[in-house]
Amino acid sequence: MITTKGLTKVYRSQGREVRALDDVDLHVRQGEVFGVVGTSGAGKSTLVRCVNLLERPTAGTVTVDGVELTALSGSEQRAGRELRAARQRIGMVFQHFNLLSSRTVQQNVELPLEITGLDRRERRRKAAELLDLVGLADKARSYPSQLSGGQKQRVGIARALAGDPKVLLSDEATSALDPETTRSILKLLRELNQQLGLTVLLITHEMEVIKSVCDSAALMRGGRVVETGQLTDLLSDGHSRIARDLFPLGDFGTGGPDRTVLEITFQGDAPAQPFVSQLARTYQIDINILGAAVETIAGRLVGRMRVELPGSHTDNVVPIGYLRQQGLQVDVLDLSNGAAA
Amino acid sequence: MTWDQMQELMWPATWETLGMVGIAGLATLVIGLPIGLLLVLTDRDGLLQNLAVSRVLGAIVNVGRSIPFVILIVAVIPLTRAIAGTTLGWQAASVPLAVGAIPFFARLVETSVREVDGGLVEALKSMGAGTGTIVRKTLLPEALPSLVASATTTVIALIGYSAMAGTVGGGGLGDLAIRYGYQRFETGFMWVIVAELVVIVTVLQLLGDFAARRLSHRGDYRSPLSFFRSAGEKPKDAEEDLLSSY
Ligand SMILES: Nc1ncnc2c1ncn2[C@@H]1O[C@H](COP(=O)(O)OP(=O)(O)OP(=O)(O)O)[C@@H](O)[C@H]1O
Ligand SMILES: [Mg+2]
Numbered sequence: 001m002i003t004t005k006g007l008t009k010v011y012r013s014q015g016r017e018v019r020a021l022d023d024v025d026l027h028v029r030q031g032e033v034f035g036v037v038g039t040s041g042a043g044k045s046t047l048v049r050c051v052n053l054l055e056r057p058t059a060g061t062v063t064v065d066g067v068e069l070t071a072l073s074g075s076e077q078r079a080g081r082e083l084r085a086a087r088q089r090i091g092m093v094f095q096h097f098n099l100l101s102s103r104t105v106q107q108n109v110e111l112p113l114e115i116t117g118l119d120r121r122e123r124r125r126k127a128a129e130l131l132d133l134v135g136l137a138d139k140a141r142s143y144p145s146q147l148s149g150g151q152k153q154r155v156g157i158a159r160a161l162a163g164d165p166k167v168l169l170s171d172e173a174t175s176a177l178d179p180e181t182t183r184s185i186l187k188l189l190r191e192l193n194q195q196l197g198l199t200v201l202l203i204t205h206e207m208e209v210i211k212s213v214c215d216s217a218a219l220m221r222g223g224r225v226v227e228t229g230q231l232t233d234l235l236s237d238g239h240s241r242i243a244r245d246l247f248p249l250g251d252f253g254t255g256g257p258d259r260t261v262l263e264i265t266f267q268g269d270a271p272a273q274p275f276v277s278q279l280a281r282t283y284q285i286d287i288n289i290l291g292a293a294v295e296t297i298a299g300r301l302v303g304r305m306r307v308e309l310p311g312s313h314t315d316n317v318v319p320i321g322y323l324r325q326q327g328l329q330v331d332v333l334d335l336s337n338g339a340a341a
Numbered sequence: 342m343t344w345d346q347m348q349e350l351m352w353p354a355t356w357e358t359l360g361m362v363g364i365a366g367l368a369t370l371v372i373g374l375p376i377g378l379l380l381v382l383t384d385r386d387g388l389l390q391n392l393a394v395s396r397v398l399g400a401i402v403n404v405g406r407s408i409p410f411v412i413l414i415v416a417v418i419p420l421t422r423a424i425a426g427t428t429l430g431w432q433a434a435s436v437p438l439a440v441g442a443i444p445f446f447a448r449l450v451e452t453s454v455r456e457v458d459g460g461l462v463e464a465l466k467s468m469g470a471g472t473g474t475i476v477r478k479t480l481l482p483e484a485l486p487s488l489v490a491s492a493t494t495t496v497i498a499l500i501g502y503s504a505m506a507g508t509v510g511g512g513g514l515g516d517l518a519i520r521y522g523y524q525r526f527e528t529g530f531m532w533v534i535v536a537e538l539v540v541i542v543t544v545l546q547l548l549g550d551f552a553a554r555r556l557s558h559r560g561d562y563r564s565p566l567s568f569f570r571s572a573g574e575k576p577k578d579a580e581e582d583l584l585s586s587y
Contacts, residue, residue, distance in 0.1 A: 088468065088469035090467070112468040145558055
């Protein structure tokens with residue numbers, strides 16, 4: 001649905017060059033919720049702004065719903081007619097809502113429809129429908145200054161949906177909200193994704209957001225995408241940074257000559273088997289549990305556990321083999337692959 | 342001087358002042374608004390970025406604002422004659438008044454429009470809006486309360502200038518005050534006229550404030566006069582705003 005190839009954005013200011021995006025290839029599939037995480041300054045905002053060309057990339061292409069936007073005419077400040085038409089099919093939600101204070105909630109939602117040239121009656125009907133969808137039908141005649149942050153963002157979402165977009169872009173839509181409101185907004189996004197088949201590209205710096213709504217994720221650092229994939233795949237990859245950040249088990253414990261530290265990841269119904277006690281009984285070993293977490297990620301139950309077995313890695317080849325046979329994913333943490341530490 | 346004598350002189354002068362301020366004010370709004378908008382739009386990173394236009398326009402506005410008004414009156418005499426057909430009377434005085442006020446108002450418009458949150462422009466762009474739509478649907482409506490306040494300030498400034506325009510043949514209250522109060526030592530009459538000007542200015546300010554307040558839905562509009570009001574008065578709160586929207 002959204003594909004970027006070799007996307008690069010270089011900012012030049014006062015003779016200094018900032019490479020905000022560096023050769024970014026991203027693929028967001030139709031109907032998924034795709035999250036981009038990364039520390040501040042990683043280039044996340046630049047990335048979304050390049051997707052609807054609010055920012056003209058220095059190099060590379062952006063294709064949304066089969067239309068190569070970067071091939072359409074216009075400068076950063078003045079978009080050509082085709083690009084403007086394409087933007088009407090891409091909804092955008094902002095961290096600070098960006099609602100017009102001079103307009104009521106209803107009039108804010110009608111705004112994109114005024115731009116597409118819908119007649120008054122149709123606009124009314126559509127706006128009412130959308131406000132109902134986001135649960136704000138009773139606030140239609142209020143002004144944004146009379147709403148809470150969460151309500152404002154719901155208006156922002158209703159407005160973004162007014163043009164029946166196939167794609168919704170969201171830059172830190174929940175960052176200005178408290179945890180509970182964040183959850184309700186994320187739930188709304190998830191519902192819209194499922195009900196309308198909306199493809200969502202969302203930017204966040206909170207792993208919680210990824211965990212609760214995303215199907216896929218990308219991790220950015222220094223303008224580059226250092227990791228990307230579906231969450232379920234990332235979770236079964238022992239070296240995934242995203243997966244590890246989803247499950248912060250703490251820093252402690254790498255193996256050594258007399259102990260072996262394992263990281264066991266299970267998905268679906270694997271935890272139904274009492275593998276820890278089975279292992280202890282079958283091989284007569286003492287198992288020390290260092291940390292564990294279970295979460296629902298992308299709608300699946302996923303757990304991770306870090307355990308310590310006595311003896312070196314070579315002493316424990318058999319028990320490890322046993323665990324793998326049970327369908328568990330086992331990673332051995334020792335000094336040589338201390339990446340996890 | 343009796344009160345009747347004063348009144349006989351004051352009423353025509355009042356109408357002259359209101360006439361020249363009215364005409365000059367109207368011309369200033371109509372011409373100054375687009376100039377102020379252009380100053381924002383053509384500036385760096387503006388929607389119609391054009392640095393050449395921006396610099397030339399900025400320079401003209403600066404020059405216009407730097408010339409002392411008395412000199413401006415003389416300098417625009419050819420223009421005054423071309424437009425009004427004469428250089429005497431309040432109609433003619435409207436011309437230099439407008440010429441002086443346009444750059445002043447344009448700068449105020451510029452400031453008001455710049456205060457509109459860039460995020461709103463961004464939001465409109467993301468909806469596929471073109472420049473005209475952004476100006477009509479965001480920049481102007483969002484800046485409206487502030488624009489009304491700027492217009493109020495400009496009209497009040499015009500009343501001040503009108504006294505000067507009056508002394509060089511324009512008539513009006515300022516002229517009256519100088520001719521009688523200063524030159525004929527009718528100090529009492531002068532103070533009466535000053536009092537009348539204070540009333541006019543205050544009424545205009547209150548009207549402007551009222552309009553700006555009614556137009557603002559942000560609930561944070563502060564009047565320049567609010568300083569004089571009782572400290573206990575609350576800014577318009579959400580409930581009141583809610584009521585006024587029905
Ligand atoms: N208009 C600009 N001019 C110059 N440099 C910019 C501009 N916008 C962004 N940058 C730079 O590009 C880099 C990436 O910025 P970006 O806003 O995309 O980061 P981010 O990942 O969204 O960060 P945050 O989490 O803080 O929002 C930063 O180093 C920033 O300083
Ligand atoms: Mg950002």
